[in-house]
């Protein structure tokens with residue numbers, strides 16, 4: 001999948017969205033967050049997240065380097081704080097990847113069933129975010145430069161999007177339609193586990209169905225944001 005990407009994910013969503021929603025006329029939104037980048041551009045942005053674990057981090061770094069592709073990594077404050085992941089984070093920064101925030105403690109912002117119901121206060125939201133950015137500063141990542149924010153659990157609502165906008169942050173989430181977001185599952189989860197092979201096949205078959213029914217513009221190469 002990565003082989004078709006160009007090393008430009010750092011700029012892709014970030015630049016085109018610099019002017020806020022109006023600056024990204026060809027993006028797709030849900031609850032105020034970008035869930036697909038500019039569909040007129042043949043470009044895909046690979047999104048990675050981390051909280052407690054860094055499984056495969058070095059492998060991902062090596063593959064991206066080999067393919068000359070830049071990825072977008074969103075880590076919690078907990079991840080940035082963990083001394084075990086320090087070397088990986090430094091390598092990612094040195095390689096020029098996009099490193100952003102993913103909530104300090106991976107908070108659940110809103111109810112899974114009633115999405116409109118917030119589970120956190122405005123104060124909690126901003127304090128948690130600030131704690132995440134403080135950890136990033138320790139790696140030389142300035143919060144002024146990384147304005148794209150991927151919400152914990154990729155679960156948010158319009159209120160969260162509004163708060164992000166107040167703070168000058170651009171909320172993004174993965175493009176729905178495939179199993180790319182099931183990357184967190186592990187074999188010990190039993191029936192809930194989705195092997196990498198199935199995830200990969202779901203992306204390829206989605207790509208094929210989109211091409212058949214809606215033409216080339218809808219293929220995954222156009223603004224797609226898979227979470228891998």
Ligand SMILES: [Zn+2]
Pocket residue numbers: 049050051102106151152153154
């Ligand atoms: Zn997460």
